[in-house]
C-alpha cells in the first residue's frame with residue numbers, strides 16, 4: 352500500500368492549475384509568464400498552438416512571435432519562437448509585428464503566418480507573411496506589403512471550411528473594414544470580397560456557425576478598451592448586420608479587446624487582451640465563454656472556469672460571495688450606497704488609513720478570490736490584500752470606466768481550513784478602488 356500512496360502524493364505536487372482565470376497572471380508549464388498577446392490559435396490534431404506577441408520587454412516593438420502548445424487550452428508549454436527579428440527588414444527590432452495568425456495551406460503542405468507589419472509609428476500599415484513546414488516553425492519571412500495597395504492595420508485571417516481563406520483588416524486609416532480573399536498559396540490577397548464602410552473597426556475575428564459568418568471586432572480607442580461588437584452575414588461577401596454589443600456597454604468588454612474567437616462545440620471562446628500600455632508585458636488575457644444561448648452571441652463573465660475540449664463545453668465555477676460592507680470597516684473607510692453595488696453598498700476610501708476586514712471560509716488551500724470593485728478614475732488603482740494578518744500582496748484594479756461600473760480582478764490566496772480574515776486597504780498610502788464584494792472559489 353505504500354507505493355500507491357507515495358505516487359498520489361507526488362502527483363499532487365506536479366498537477367498544474369487547470370482553470371482559466373481572466374485577468375490573472377498566466378504562467379506556462381515552466382512557471383514563466385505567458386507572453387502571447389494579440390493571440391492567434393491553430394489546432395493541429397489534438398494540439399492547440401497559441402501564437403502571440405512577446406512583450407516581455409514592455410515595448411510595442413518586435414521581439415518575437417511566441418508559440419505555446421496545449422491539449423486542454425488551459426495548460427500551456429512554451430516552444431521555440433515562431434518568428435524572430437531580422438535586421439534591416441520590416442521585422443527588425445525597430446518595427447511592429449502584431450496579431451500573428453497561422454493557418455495551414457493544403458496545396459503546399461505548409462503553415463502560413465499573417466501579421467500586422469508596420470513601422471514604429473504605425474505609418475506604413477502592411478501585412479507580413481511567413482511560412483514554415485511545422486506549426487511552431489521557426490517561420491521564414493516572405494515579406495510585407497499593402498494588400499491590394501491599401502492600408503492594413505489590425506487584422507486576422509479566417510479559414511473557411513472550403514480551404515478558402517480571407518484577410519480581415521482595418522483599412523483606409525482604420526475607417527473601412529475590409530475582407531479580401533487569399534490566393535491558393537495563402538501568400539497574397541487576390542480580391543476584396545466585402546467592406547464595412549466607415550465602420551472604424553479593429554481587432555477582428557470571424558466564427559462560422561450554422562452557415563452564418565459572425566464577425567467580432569472592437570472600435571478604435573488606442574490601448575483603451577471599448578464595447579466590442581458582433582455582426583452577422585449569410586455569406587462572407589454579403590452585407591453584415593448592424594453592430595450589436597457582445598457584452599453590456601459600460602464594462603467595455605470587461606476591459607479587453609478581441610484578439611481571437613475560437614469555435615467550441617456550438618459556441619465559442621472569446622480571447623481578448625487587457626492592454627496595459629505603460630507596462631505592455633503585464634497586459635493580461637481575458638478569455639471568456641462566448642455563448643449563443645439567447646440566439647445571438649454574448650460574452651459570459653466568468654471569474655474561474657474550465658474547458659472540456661472533447662465535449663465542446665465549459666464549466667463556470669461557483670464560489671461564495673461576501674459583501675464588503677458586512678466586514679469590519681476601519682479608520683477613514685466609508686460605506687457608499689448605490690444601486691449598482693451588490694446589496695446596494697460598497698466600502699469606499701480604502702487605503703490612506705481606511706481598511707475593511709472580511710471573514711471568509713477556506714478549505715485549506717491556495718484559492719482564487721475575486722475582488723468586485725469600482726474604479727471610476729482614468730488611472731489604475733490597487734489594493735493591499737492580507738490574509739489572517741500576514742504580509743500583504745498588491746492587486747491591480749484597472750479603471751472600470753465609471754464610478755458605479757463593477758469589474759472583478761482575481762488574486763490567489765492561501766486560506767486555512769475554516770475561518771480566515773482578509774483585510775483590504777491596510778498599510779497603503781494611495782486610495783484603493785471601492786470594494787463591492789468578494790467571491791471565494793475552491794477551484795485552483
Ligand SMILES: *[C@@H]1O[C@H](CO)[C@@H](O)[C@H](O)[C@H]1NC(C)=O
Pocket residue numbers: 494496499538539540541
Ligand atoms: C500581390 O498581388 C498583387 C496583384 O493583385 C501584386 O501587385 C503584388 O505584387 C502581389 N504581392 C506579392 C507580395 O506577391
Ligand SMILES: *[C@@H]1O[C@H](CO)[C@@H](O)[C@H](O)[C@H]1NC(C)=O
Pocket residue numbers: 730731732733745781782783
Ligand atoms: C498603486 O496605485 C497607485 C494609484 O492609486 C499608483 O500611483 C501606484 O503606482 C500603484 N502601485 C503599483 C506598485 O502599481
